[in-house]
Amino acid sequence: xTAPLQPSNVTELVEAVRSAPRVLPVGARTKPxxxxxxxxxxxxxxxxxxxxxxxxEFTFTARAGMPLQELIATLAAQRQYLPFDPPxxxxxxxxxxxxxxxxxxxxxxxxGGIRDFILGVQFVDGEGRLLRMGGRVVKNAAGFDLPKFFxxxxxxxxxxxxxxxKVFPRPLATLTLKIRLGDDAAMARLLGDAAxxxxxxxxxxxxxxxxxxYARLAGPPEALTAIAADxxxxxxxxxxxxxxxxxxxxxxxxxxxxxxxxxxxxxxxxLGGVPRFAALTRAIPGARGxxxxxxxxxxxxxPEGADIDDLEERLxxxxxxxxxxxxxxxxxxxxxxxxxxxxxxxxxxxxxDRFPPLF
Amino acid sequence: MPPLAEKxxxxxxxxxxxxxxxxxxxxxxxxxxxxxAFSAQPLAIALPQTxxxxxxxxxxxxxxxxxxxxxxxxxxxxxxxxPVAGGIVIALNQLNRILRMDPIERVAxxxxxxxxxxxxxxxxxxxxxxxxDPSSQSICTIGGNVAFNSGGAHCLKYGMTSNHVLGLRVVLxxxxxxxxxxxSREQIGPDWTALFVGSEGLFGIALEITLQLxxxxxxxxxxxxxxxxxxxxxxxxxxxxxxxxxxxAIEIMDALALEAAVAxxxxxxxxxxxxxxxxxxxxxxxxxxxxxxxxxxVLADSDAIxxxxxxxxxxxLAIWKGRKCAFSAVGRLSPDFIVQDxxxxxxxxxxxxxxxxxxxxxxxxxxxxxxxxxxxxxxxxVLYDGGKxxxxxxxxxxxxxxxxxxxxxxxxxxGEHGVGVEKRDYLSAMFTAEDIACMKRIRAAFDPLGxxxxxxxxxxxxxxxxxxxxxxxxxxxxxxxxx
Numbered sequence: 001x002t003a004p005l006q007p008s009n010v011t012e013l014v015e016a017v018r019s020a021p022r023v024l025p026v027g028a029r030t031k032p033x034x035x036x037x038x039x040x041x042x043x044x045x046x047x048x049x050x051x052x053x054x055x056x057e058f059t060f061t062a063r064a065g066m067p068l069q070e071l072i073a074t075l076a077a078q079r080q081y082l083p084f085d086p087p088x089x090x091x092x093x094x095x096x097x098x099x100x101x102x103x104x105x106x107x108x109x110x111x112g113g114i115r116d117f118i119l120g121v122q123f124v125d126g127e128g129r130l131l132r133m134g135g136r137v138v139k140n141a142a143g144f145d146l147p148k149f150f151x152x153x154x155x156x157x158x159x160x161x162x163x164x165x166k167v168f169p170r171p172l173a174t175l176t177l178k179i180r181l182g183d184d185a186a187m188a189r190l191l192g193d194a195a196x197x198x199x200x201x202x203x204x205x206x207x208x209x210x211x212x213x214y215a216r217l218a219g220p221p222e223a224l225t226a227i228a229a230d231x232x233x234x235x236x237x238x239x240x241x242x243x244x245x246x247x248x249x250x251x252x253x254x255x256x257x258x259x260x261x262x263x264x265x266x267x268x269x270x271l272g273g274v275p276r277f278a279a280l281t282r283a284i285p286g287a288r289g290x291x292x293x294x295x296x297x298x299x300x301x302x303p304e305g306a307d308i309d310d311l312e313e314r315l316x317x318x319x320x321x322x323x324x325x326x327x328x329x330x331x332x333x334x335x336x337x338x339x340x341x342x343x344x345x346x347x348x349x350x351x352x353d354r355f356p357p358l359f
Numbered sequence: 360m361p362p363l364a365e366k367x368x369x370x371x372x373x374x375x376x377x378x379x380x381x382x383x384x385x386x387x388x389x390x391x392x393x394x395x396a397f398s399a400q401p402l403a404i405a406l407p408q409t410x411x412x413x414x415x416x417x418x419x420x421x422x423x424x425x426x427x428x429x430x431x432x433x434x435x436x437x438x439x440x441x442p443v444a445g446g447i448v449i450a451l452n453q454l455n456r457i458l459r460m461d462p463i464e465r466v467a468x469x470x471x472x473x474x475x476x477x478x479x480x481x482x483x484x485x486x487x488x489x490x491x492d493p494s495s496q497s498i499c500t501i502g503g504n505v506a507f508n509s510g511g512a513h514c515l516k517y518g519m520t521s522n523h524v525l526g527l528r529v530v531l532x533x534x535x536x537x538x539x540x541x542x543s544r545e546q547i548g549p550d551w552t553a554l555f556v557g558s559e560g561l562f563g564i565a566l567e568i569t570l571q572l573x574x575x576x577x578x579x580x581x582x583x584x585x586x587x588x589x590x591x592x593x594x595x596x597x598x599x600x601x602x603x604x605x606x607x608a609i610e611i612m613d614a615l616a617l618e619a620a621v622a623x624x625x626x627x628x629x630x631x632x633x634x635x636x637x638x639x640x641x642x643x644x645x646x647x648x649x650x651x652x653x654x655x656x657v658l659a660d661s662d663a664i665x666x667x668x669x670x671x672x673x674x675x676l677a678i679w680k681g682r683k684c685a686f687s688a689v690g691r692l693s694p695d696f697i698v699q700d701x702x703x704x705x706x707x708x709x710x711x712x713x714x715x716x717x718x719x720x721x722x723x724x725x726x727x728x729x730x731x732x733x734x735x736x737x738x739x740x741v742l743y744d745g746g747k748x749x750x751x752x753x754x755x756x757x758x759x760x761x762x763x764x765x766x767x768x769x770x771x772x773x774g775e776h777g778v779g780v781e782k783r784d785y786l787s788a789m790f791t792a793e794d795i796a797c798m799k800r801i802r803a804a805f806d807p808l809g810x811x812x813x814x815x816x817x818x819x820x821x822x823x824x825x826x827x828x829x830x831x832x833x834x835x836x837x838x839x840x841x842x
Contacts, residue, residue, distance in 0.1 A: 056600055057704050057735075058515070079603055102547065115550055116522045131794050137702045138515060139734040140771040141508045141557055142778055142789055143816075144798050145521060148553030152546060169603040192463050196486060198577040200642050219642070220649035227645050268543035270464050297545035323547040332547075339537040344804035345554075349797070358548065 004041035010130060010161060016042045017159060018128040023354055025159040027065060027097030030088040031325040034101055034154050037356045042159065044096050051162055055080060058138055059119065061164040064096025071095060081170045082117060084108040090254045096160040101325070102152025103266070105253045106203035106216065109195070109293045111168065115151040120164035123150065126350030136164045156355045157346060171218035174202065175228055176245035177237040179213040187211055188274040188295065190235060195294035199227050205252055208281045208289030214248055257290055258301030263308050263327025267320050271295040276318050284311065302327070332359060366423055367403060370447065373415050380404040389430065389448050393495075394438035394781050396697070396751065401428070401442035408453045410470070410528075410566040416449055417564060418534035426810045429564045431472060431500030436698050437779025439507050439559055443813055449564065451502050457481055458567060465572045466525060466542045471502025471565050478570060487572040490517040493775070494683050505565050508557030510775030512608045515733040517573070519775060521556040526569035529555060531562060532806030542569050559777050560812030562805035576607070576641035580651040581675045584663040585632030589613050589728070592634040593709040595661035596732045599638060600705065602657045604650055607641040609733030613712070616685045616727040623688030626681030629665035636732070637682055682729070686740060689727045693742035695751070697758045700776040701765030705735040711768065715739050715761055722757045724750070736774035737765070763788055778816045786816065
């Protein structure tokens with residue numbers, strides 16, 4: 001692969017898109033498998049920084065190359081945050097890359113994921129046109145919702161330049177509980193019961209193969225202790241100290257629990273699929289897993305050099321589809337459906353066939 | 360047989376007897392929608408009862424290049440379900456089954472004709488609810504909510520329809536039947552579901568919709584405060600936002616809206632106030648107990664004439680009743696009205712309202728304001744009498760001026776009603792010609808023939824037909840309210 005193009009402004013970016021028959025935007029490549037193609041890489045690292053931040057409006061507009069870490073710090077200074085905990089901030093992930101990858105962290109449970117906070121985009125299509133869709137205010141229903149469509153689009157439908165997001169006030173405090181139950185069926189039941197409860201949990205994740213459950217509460221500190229006591233009447237809980245809680249969620253957010261050099265895959269889940277996913281991680285030697293969003297998503301990590309074809313086969317049998325974030329070879333795992341409309345929309349945004357195919 | 364009659368005969372044969380209506384006398388209820396200023400006469404009304412029948416109808420329309428408009432309860436305020444002359448209406452009210460109610464996964468799978476509030480009613484026994492709550496929720500359908508990405512009073516915290524639709528089974532205008540999304544809250548690949556939601560019927564028809572359900576909040580703290588001016592109420596909103604609270608709803612009504620609510624449902628407001636602010640906190644009882652102290656303190660400092668806290672569920676409902684009925688109540692003060700739906704950045708609300716008042720005086724038209732202050736979504740209601748020459752034109756001019764102001768302030772021409780017929784000439788104020796060309800290319804990918812709800816969102820050069828003035832029949836019956 002040749003060295004990535006490094007545009008430093010929008011004009012150069014448009015030129016870069018037009019400069020080669022096949023291009024793909026990249027950020028910090030913290031999900032390296034998503035950009036493993038023969039296309040000429042266009043790095044968005046040079047298009048960075050906040051364009052506009054209005055804390056009183058609960059909105060900001062930032063450039064695609066802006067590192068999450070810098071963004072999170074800017075928001076935190078105004079006691080605001082992106083509630084879905086965009087992952088891999090510590091590894092250097094960028095805002096644009098997070099949208100393109102469609103990744104959420106533990107906080108996605110309470111108010112939804114990145115798709116629920118993106119409001120508007122400016123992007124370059126396959127012909128090199130600079131276009132804007134969506135809005136810059138917290139509520140907008142004009143035009144097609146391409147901003148949300150770009151979430152998970154893997155850079156295959158356009159190059160994101162700027163994005164507008166909704167933000168929320170940061171809760172005053174958080175409290176993390178660790179819960180350990182006997183088996184996976186009981187664990188899945190707990191996820192369902194807790195997600196349906198009155199407690200309004202901020203995060204509810206599970207570490208695998210161990211099966212430790214981590215629940216996070218967020219809000220006024222005096223309320224959290226009372227709610228935790230109520231949860232403790234239902235299940236055996238252990239309250240984590242501030243440091244322990246911080247490192248627990250950092251581990252989740254940074255995928256620190258995973259094998260650093262082995263394949264890492266994301267699998268959308270439902271509660272019904274949780275026991276099967278847990279059993280899967282136990283069935284593969286050396287595999288580790290993480291369940292997020294009260295059973296909405298599973299991540300599975302295999303040791304370096306593990307056979308991804310074997311995982312593919314197992315997922316097909318389970319009817320689970322996955323996306324390989326790290327590791328080589330396949331991008332998609334398990335069953336998938338290709339419809340005529342997918343190609344037609346791709347053509348509408350990319351008539352020159354500039355971006356690599358999705359599948 | 361003439362070609363058109365022959366075509367209609369074949370259309371009629373697609374459904375069991377009596378379910379394709381061709382007698383124009385039976386069309387009245389379908390000729391217009393919540394935007395009563397426009398009406399059009401379709402060729403026929405099809406009344407399918409199953410998804411397969413809808414698919415057969417769409418495939419027929421595709422084969423014959425026959426325009427179609429899918430319709431639920433016809434509550435669109437932007438003319439989104441206005442029929443197309445020379446086309447057919449596919450009325451989906453009989454596809455009204457909740458196909459799956461799954462309290463464990465917290466999802467419901469519904470047909471497009473299911474009424475919004477029925478989802479929450481069915482979910483209530485499980486302690487769950489469907490969050491989007493447009494004011495017409497007792498009558499509007501989920502299919503229409505999906506097409507126009509409907510909002511409601513809780514959008515700042517909970518988002519709009521698109522934030523609650525996980526998956527769709529749709530028949531596209533080409534006749535292709537596809538599934539977007541799944542019943543998982545997470546996904547991989549581009550968000551096709553989100554692209555379809557809010558596409559204003561231009562892509563096809565949703566046949567099955569998977570909705571996420573949320574736990575019902577345990578406790579509420581609902582507070583009503585009266586102010587001497589709309590600006591004072593607006594300042595109070597800014598203070599609430601600055602306090603770091605995230606209320607479930609923040610609403611403002613101005614003097615004319617209050618007057619109407621008093622007349623219509625005997626709502627009781629603090630004497631002498633020119634604006635009322637409603638703020639509602641919700642969540643676990645422990646959280647609400649802590650946050651209400653903060654909210655009460657912020658509002659105590661806000662120069663309110665009077666503050667009232669709902670002490671019982673009945674008092675809370677009374678506060679909301681005055682708010683939710685406000686628009687149909689205002690309608691009683693005037694033979695006709697136009698509801699606008701623009702959005703401005705929250706910090707420019709006061710300025711926007713000042714301009715609206717000034718311009719309505721200039722135009723000689725009264726204008727009431729009820730709005731979602733938390734998200735800057737204005738609903739100025741321009742009162743006019745369509746029977747008086749020139750009044751409709753003056754009202755439309757004022758409404759247009761307000762829309763352009765919203766765009767100039769960095770906002771949007773529509774927060775939750777959609778572009779439809781009403782605002783299609785203003786889309787170009789918000790987007791460049793290239794942006795709109797891109798949208799049209801996407802539309803053409805879904806609907807190359809341009810047969811699915813044509814004339815909405817994009818100006819097509821044709822002028823929509825103006826209707827007789829007056830309240831919508833459902834409004835007269837008190838069933839429908841415009842928000």
